[in-house]
Amino acid sequence: MNPAPESKPDRRPPYQHAADELRREIMAGRFKPGEQLPSYRELQERFGIANMTARSALNVLRDEGLVYTIHGRGSFVADTDATGEYSAEYTAPAWYLAGKKGHQGEQAGEGKPDDTEAAGTTLTEVLTALRSEIRTLSADLQELRGEVDELKAQNRQPSGETS
Template sequence: MSPAPESKQDRRPPYQHAADELRRDILQGRIKPGEQMPSIRELQERFGVANMTARGALNVLRDEGLIYTIHGRGSFVADHGAAGEFSVGYTPPAWYLANRDKTPPQAEQTEGSPDGSEATGATLTEMLTALRDELRALSADHQELRREVEELKSQQSKSQP
């Protein structure tokens, strides 16, 4: 049921191949932050895999912090910077770090100070994480409202003579 791997030497499971392609789509901007991920059924058709394999691919991306799931609504792409910077708490897989382009990462522009700024940094990280979570929830609500508007428009057009 699973498609043959691209290379006979690459014996990774099919869910990893699907996760890799979806990760590329996200990082290259084909699926934008806040957009809903394809459904499990769509992933099954796209990759020619079973239900659990498609779910496994989404689980990998969720564990990496690239997507988040809202029960009853679906999975959505998490926010990341325009330069491909990862969201707070995202840890890219080791193979990605080993194979990405060799450009040096941007240096952080924070200065250490003995006045307890490390504690402030931790608080800032917590605040950013809370804001990110709030934005995710608002994005999901926005998607839901869009669907409701489309449904209302279609009902209205059906009821008009």
């Protein structure tokens, strides 16, 4: 892991350091879209971190939409669109966008809000939508459980009885 500058110690957690370094490498093209990232064990050795810390680092990148994971296979870099930009689901962290003025949208001069504001809004909207979807799925699950209980009760009744 790269040491923090002497003048200002970095107090971020180790998983964030690892996620930042992997993000930099992906954005620089070291890892291409569809390419597999190092395993948890390799990340442990490279960054001197624990297994759960390596998992947390990849979770950060997954939550941003920069990588995806296939259970039992590993983590892979997300695809880019025709312009070489990551998909619409990718939201870079605000600190990253702050250092990359013109990275998304500003070049086109479309009158969009600055990147850090757009990134925050996008993340908030995504989280709100996910919470709503979870509530809906939870209600559906409860309804299905009720139906299953009714069916079980019907199957337990002798064949001649009806409710």
